[in-house]
Amino acid sequence: MTITPIRSLAAGRGIPIRENDIDTDRIIPARYMKGITFEGLGEFAFHDARFDEAGNPKAHPFDDPRFKGGSILVVNRNFGCGSSREHAPQALEKFGIRAIVGESFAEIFAGNCTVMGLPAVSASGPDVAALQDLIEAKPETEIRVDLEAMRVGAGNLDFGISMKDSYRNALVSGTWDSTAALLSNLDAIRAVASALPYIGGFA
Amino acid sequence: MSRNLFDMVWDMHKVATLSTGQDQLFIGLHLVHEVTSPQAFAMLAERGLKVLYPGRTFATVDHIVPTDDRSRPFSDPLAEEMLGAIERNVRAHGIEFFGLDSGNQGIVHIIGPELGLTQPGMTIACGDSHTATHGAFGSIAFGIGTSQVRDVLATQTMALDRPKVRLVRLDGKLGTGVTAKDLILRIMAELGVDGGLGYAYEYGGAAIAALSMEERMTVCNMSVEGGARAGYINPDDTTVEYLRGLPYAPSGEGFEKAAAFWKSLASGPGSSYDDEVGIDASSIEPMVTWGINPGQGIGISGRLPRLEDLEGAERDLAAKAYEHMKFTPGDPVKGRKVDVAFIGSCTNGRISDLRAAAAVAKGRKVARGVRALVVPGSKRVAAQARAEGLDLIFLEAGFEFREAGCSMCLAMNPDKLLGDEVSASSSNRNFIGRQGSPTGRTLLMSPAMVAAAAVSGEVVDVRDFV
Missing domain, CATH: 3.30.499.10 (Aconitase, domain 3)
Structure with a gap:
């Protein structure tokens, strides 16, 4: 059993993607999900937004030399809507993303990020826009996403962030991989199951 | 409470x-x-x-x-x-x-x-x-x-985390030719694609109670398109009768016990909710999406929204949608040409969907240049369709009748759009690239509306066919 690291701080340069309602088909097109592992997904993150059908690069923040090596993704409203595919946050993480700051996240996406140990934190529209502006003006700025203080700091910016308490607790205590905790309640699982009328076939 | x-x-x-x-x-x-x-x-x-x-x-x-x-x-x-x-x-x-x-x-x-x-x-x-x-x-x-x-x-x-619960009440009665798909597309258009974040939706009201189980599945299916991770409808006699005799449902005395238990779970008139919204079902028309998310839908008699009538984020998203869809703001949605017609998916691939589409296709021909596909949602649906002769109606009209699967809803299989084809689709997502071509374009609508578009070569009002 490996020791679970604690994910209370992520720091790095930023990558801004300005648009609401970016869906998981955009983040990882379904045709790249044909595989039995998550390996190699990073290169296909945002594939069709980055390359045309002949494979020529289009302008996209993921390939913008100014943001090269960025690890903090800064997005707008309802990011990650659509399918439940964990392939989406897996592709972002394998591309090198270590935290996502956005106005809001689709629920399954935010849950998937958390169980992988990838913080997805929310901030107000003006704060997100200011951070995106700052990254574009000064891409070298280090962004610090601090889950202890629940603040983002970058250059002269310093603002509060939010996320579900349970997600924060899981990340800062290193308990985001839930299987062992769930399994430790085995007796209670069996007790609840045996009390459900449909488990016994309504006999 | x-x-x-x-x-x-x-x-x-x-x-x-x-x-x-x-x-x-x-x-x-x-x-x-x-x-x-x-x-x-x-x-x-x-x-x-x-x-x-x-x-x-x-x-x-x-x-x-x-x-x-x-x-x-x-x-x-x-x-x-x-x-x-x-x-x-x-x-x-x-x-x-x-x-x-x-x-x-x-x-x-x-x-x-x-x-x-x-x-x-x-x-x-x-x-x-x-x-x-x-x-x-x-x-x-x-x-x-x-x-x-x-x-x-x-x-x-x-x-x-336990979500909040919002009652989405559909009062009144759906008009002729208006389906469960139109109802849920209208809910998306009203509440938005992120309106349900943090909520489970309970769908209620007279228009929901009147729906068949298959129609109820279409409604609940697209809860997630509205941002709600879960959506449900209270069990009633329609639910109980649907389950009676199914292979994995309880049988005999067990079924009666089960039925009593199921009905006891329904939210009562005194139940409390974290939020409540109401929509008049009689005001719903057949719906068509024109954009790149399922909330960008309008009634069939409507015109594509003009950017100057929209504000802020909604306007930015519409501009992005027009760039992808190559449509002109202000044009009527009726008359948009289609290249592909897709009937199937977990939203609308059940037998009642195929029956509704076949009723439109019967005695008509798929328009020249349109690729039309009927993909039953399961082998059981396919078998039932064959038993009723629906497959022959579709084949006669020029549709292909395929084997069961997700098919062109998400195109992880050989069924895909090519280039910037426009697809009239009974599925659930019109996201950019969803149907397998990065430049492909998807118009979501009911299965009967898809069949009507297939035989017309363009978006039409199915109510002119019934």
Whole structure:
């Protein structure tokens, strides 16, 4: 059993993607999900937004030399809507993303990020826009996403962030991989199951 | 104030409060398919864990399977590898599997209900966002990611925050030619694609009570398109009669006991909600989406919105949509040319959907230059359609009639749009690239509207056909 690291701080340069309602088909097109592992997904993150059908690069923040090596993704409203595919946050993480700051996240996406140990934190529209502006003006700025203080700091910016308490607790205590905790309640699982009328076939 | 169904079912399945503050919830039915499960099974193997309740776990194949030539090995080696993986995993863990050689194979959200696996009062999970479909029975059903699939396989439970519950009340009566699909597209247009964040939706009111079970599934299916992870409808006599006699439903005396239990779960008139909205069902027209998310839909007699009439984020999104769709703001939605017609998916691939489409197709011909595809949601749906002669009606009209699968809804299989084709589609998502071509364009509508578009070569009002 490996020791679970604690994910209370992520720091790095930023990558801004300005648009609401970016869906998981955009983040990882379904045709790249044909595989039995998550390996190699990073290169296909945002594939069709980055390359045309002949494979020529289009302008996209993921390939913008100014943001090269960025690890903090800064997005707008309802990011990650659509399918439940964990392939989406897996592709972002394998591309090198270590935290996502956005106005809001689709629920399954935010849950998937958390169980992988990838913080997805929310901030107000003006704060997100200011951070995106700052990254574009000064891409070298280090962004610090601090889950202890629940603040983002970058250059002269310093603002509060939010996320579900349970997600924060899981990340800062290193308990985001839930299987062992769930399994430790085995007796209670069996007790609840045996009390459900449909488990016994309504006999 | 009494508890609503959601709270009753949640409390009944709660195992513990976890240290994170989340609830640990027992999952009564776990449905598994080939795309989101192989990594989960691999994680179990790495940790030396087994499936805790294999008898409460059922698997099928739907996303990657071809809908024409199904001979093995598949021509796509990646698809073949995925099918091989699920076949090995279900065998190793003793999970009942509705594979290609089973008469029960089909889209996971079609077969759960039609086999009677999906029952009121259950908690249901599946590694697919359209798991919300099963809420039509008064179950609470969640789409989950692969790490959570691992959790449910290993523990039959998962860690969840309890959402708030919003009552979405549809008063009045749907007009002739207006379907459950139009109703849910209208809800998306009104409440927005992120309006449901943090909520489960309870759909209620006279227009919902009047729906058949298959129509209710169409409504609950698209809850997730509105941002709500789960949506449900209270069980009633319609629910009970649908389940009577299904292969995995209780039988004999057990069925009567079950029916009483199911109906006891329905939210009463005194139930409380965190929020409530009302929509007049009689004001709903056949709906068509014109943009790149399912909330960008309008009634068939409407015109595409002008950018100057929109504000802020909505305007930016519309501009992005017009750039992709190559439509002109202000044009009527009627008359948009279509290249492809797709009838199928977990939203609208059931027998009643095929009947509605066949009623329009009967005696007509698919317009020149249109590729038209009917893909039954399951082998049982396909068999029923053949028994009723619907396949012949479609073939005669110039549609292809395929084998069961997800097909062109998400194009993880050979069924795809080409280039910037415009597809009239009975599926659930019009996201950029969703139907397999990065420049492809999707117009979501009801199956009857798709059939009408197929025979007309353009978007038309199905009410002119009935």
